Amino acid sequence: MNIDRVLETIFSYSFPSDEKLIEYALGRHGYGGDNGSYGITYPEDLDDFDRANGENIPDGKLEIYCKELDVDVLTIEERHYLQALKSYLANKGKIVDF
Known part of the structure; x- marks a missing residue:
């Protein structure tokens, strides 16, 4: 699957x-x-219940999901997400610095 x-x-x-x-x-x-068909999850979004049930997102990463593209969960580098978001916003004339 193409993450971008x-x-x-x-x-x-x-x-x-x-x-x-x-x-x-x-x-x-x-x-x-x-x-519930798309979104992202940061490590900080997990609560004690999630962690007690074995869920873990390593530091510096996040999870993405998009049911439209049959993507249940992908773990990616946070910097990749931020770069993609920065490019998306720049294409719309919005300049941000993450």
Whole structure:
């Protein structure tokens, strides 16, 4: 699966807005579509219950999922996500520095 294609698809949804994407990235906070079909999860988003059930996201990584593209969960480097988000926003005329 092409990770950049998955990220482009996730960024194309109306939620979260570009401003919220920036806010969430800066705060290292995940998000998901209200129908549960796409989103990202940071290590900090996992709670004690998640960890007790064996869920773990290594530092410096995050998980992405996009059911539209049949992607249940992929673990990727956070820097890859931030670079893709930066490029997506730059293409829309929004310059950010992560």
